[in-house]
Amino acid sequence: MRYFKLFRGNNSEGEMKDYRIEVEKGMVVLDAILRIQAEQENDLAVRWNCKAGKCGSCSVEINGKPKLSCMTRMNEYDNDETISIRPLKTFPVMRDLVTDVSWNFIQNKKIAPFKPDPSQKDKNGNYRMTQEDVDRIQEFRKCIECYLCQNVCHVLRDHDKRNKFIGPRFLICLASLEMHPLDTTDRIPDIKNDFGTGMCNITKCCTDVCPEHIQLTDNGIIPLKERVVDRYYDPLKWIWRKLVGEKILRLFPS
Amino acid sequence: MSKSSFAETFRTDRWWLEPLLVLIGLSAFIIYSTWSAWQGQYYWWSGGSEGFGGYLSPFYSPPLFIKEGIPGTPPIWHAWFGPWPDWLYDFKYLPASPAWLILIFPLSFRFTCYYYRKAYYRAFTGAPPACAVGAIPRNNYKGETGLLVIQNLHRYTMYFAIVIIFILTYDAMLSFFNDGRFGVGVGSIVLLINPILLGAYTFGCHSFRHLVGGSINCFSCSKSSRVRYKGWRFVSFLNGKHQMFAWLSLFWVGFSDVYVRLVSMGFITDLNTWGV
Numbered sequence: 064m065r066y067f068k069l070f071r072g073n074n075s076e077g078e079m080k081d082y083r084i085e086v087e088k089g090m091v092v093l094d095a096i097l098r099i100q101a102e103q104e105n106d107l108a109v110r111w112n113c114k115a116g117k118c119g120s121c122s123v124e125i126n127g128k129p130k131l132s133c134m135t136r137m138n139e140y141d142n143d144e145t146i147s148i149r150p151l152k153t154f155p156v157m158r159d160l161v162t163d164v165s166w167n168f169i170q171n172k173k174i175a176p177f178k179p180d181p182s183q184k185d186k187n188g189n190y191r192m193t194q195e196d197v198d199r200i201q202e203f204r205k206c207i208e209c210y211l212c213q214n215v216c217h218v219l220r221d222h223d224k225r226n227k228f229i230g231p232r233f234l235i236c237l238a239s240l241e242m243h244p245l246d247t248t249d250r251i252p253d254i255k256n257d258f259g260t261g262m263c264n265i266t267k268c269c270t271d272v273c274p275e276h277i278q279l280t281d282n283g284i285i286p287l288k289e290r291v292v293d294r295y296y297d298p299l300k301w302i303w304r305k306l307v308g309e310k311i312l313r314l315f316p317s
Numbered sequence: 318m319s320k321s322s323f324a325e326t327f328r329t330d331r332w333w334l335e336p337l338l339v340l341i342g343l344s345a346f347i348i349y350s351t352w353s354a355w356q357g358q359y360y361w362w363s364g365g366s367e368g369f370g371g372y373l374s375p376f377y378s379p380p381l382f383i384k385e386g387i388p389g390t391p392p393i394w395h396a397w398f399g400p401w402p403d404w405l406y407d408f409k410y411l412p413a414s415p416a417w418l419i420l421i422f423p424l425s426f427r428f429t430c431y432y433y434r435k436a437y438y439r440a441f442t443g444a445p446p447a448c449a450v451g452a453i454p455r456n457n458y459k460g461e462t463g464l465l466v467i468q469n470l471h472r473y474t475m476y477f478a479i480v481i482i483f484i485l486t487y488d489a490m491l492s493f494f495n496d497g498r499f500g501v502g503v504g505s506i507v508l509l510i511n512p513i514l515l516g517a518y519t520f521g522c523h524s525f526r527h528l529v530g531g532s533i534n535c536f537s538c539s540k541s542s543r544v545r546y547k548g549w550r551f552v553s554f555l556n557g558k559h560q561m562f563a564w565l566s567l568f569w570v571g572f573s574d575v576y577v578r579l580v581s582m583g584f585i586t587d588l589n590t591w592g593v
């Protein structure tokens with residue numbers, strides 16, 4: 064027998080309710096939630112899909128830590144430990160464990176899409192990339208959009224700066240586009256001004272909670288911050304651009 | 318979304334342990350390094366010989382000016398610019414310590430370092446103290462866009478840090494000599510490990526990684542970008558261990574100072590091949 068506390072309610076009111084269920088060897092937390100739903104609370108709202116850590120649907124906070132419930136094994140917790148499960152704190156609760164993450168979809172639409180240079184096509188009309196160029200941006204493509212990073216980021220979670228910060232998930236999306244060797248769009252001004260790289264103080268919580276182990280901060284956000292420094296804060300580079308001229312520099316892209 | 322109060326969390330693990338350890342570790346270093354820099358003495362040991370060689374504390378390197386007649390200070394020929402100048406005596410409350418003149422460079426490098434920013438934002442400013450733990454409430458959180466925009470000059474502090482590594486490497490070489498004679502002492506080993514750890518930390522820096530190859534989008538497009546890619550891969554390897562080297566090098570640079578100080582004060586005897 065294991066003890067659980069689950070949030071029941073909506074965005075304006077709710078409470079933690081106690082449950083007691085049998086747990087078998089090999090179960091994950093999502094199994095336990097589904098058993099509670101099947102046996103005790105048929106109207107419990109929980110979002111899930113693949114149960115394999117690839118769809119990013121079952122994000123919740125288990126004992127206060129943002130996690131995928133399908134990838135959290137029951138044996139991570141002591142037998143006598145009560146497991147409390149809450150919805151993501153950063154987003155409005157729709158019902159019980161389900162939150163409204165649609166704000167993220169709106170952010171995604173703000174990002175200028177991939178725009179390759181047609182002159183880079185080979186004779187067969189295909190774009191070609193070498194493996195070393197693919198490797199760096201491939202890491203960011205592992206993102207399953209579970210929004211655990213968005214949820215744990217204190218800029219959104221505690222300071223509610225949604226109007227100034229796009230969040231870590233979309234900064235790595237921007238990194239994958241900015242570092243793409245075939246892309247031609249300049250997003251650096253947007254990254255600084257609209258998407259708010261300066262709001263991130265790199266406390267790395269996004270990296271800590273990522274179920275895909277993407278190094279969001281080291282490989283995505285910090286490189287973007289450095290590119291912003293290149294453009295806006297490096298006095299020598301600023302003088303160099305003034306001396307040489309932006310037009311000439313654009314002829315020799317890095 | 319309801320706002321959290323400071324340290325509010327539903328976490329049941331010991332989330333406070335890591336920021337507490339960082340707080341203790343960094344505070345201990347700040348207190349000790351300030352005390353040590355204040356001393357202005359016992360930062361050199363050469364067993365009484367005036368010739369080439371000796372142990373110099375990394376906190377005091379390079380000794381731009383040296384005040385003569387103070388115990389545990391190097392011979393005047395070690396000073397880059399000669400004896401302690403009169404205009405520096407005007408700062409009455411500061412002792413004649415070369416450490417004051419140079420510590421700002423490595424300290425500013427560490428202060429603006431991306432790893433240390435994470436560490437002290439969490440441990441000292443509670444922004445946030447740990448993941449999914451309430452940050453100190455601020456009405457107008459600005460991140461690094463307000464006063465902290467200065468963190469963007471990290472790459473410039475890095476340039477100075479690289480210069481200091483070369484200077485400390487020279488000091489390590491110096492420590493293998495005593496009065497012009499080659500040899501090895503425990504202090505030589507201590508002072509040799511110091512620039513190695515500092516190098517592993519500095520050359521794994523995120524800004525260095527960006528300058529070496531991170532700023533380019535196409536690693537395979539030219540000969541120079543392929544060379545930079547190899548450099549970037551190596552720096553990325555060091556960068557993956559940046560936190561470890563940040564702490565190891567911090568500890569070791571402090572330990573090196575402690576060792577030289579204790580030997581210079583005569584509290585411990587340096588085991589060496591010179592017999593001094």
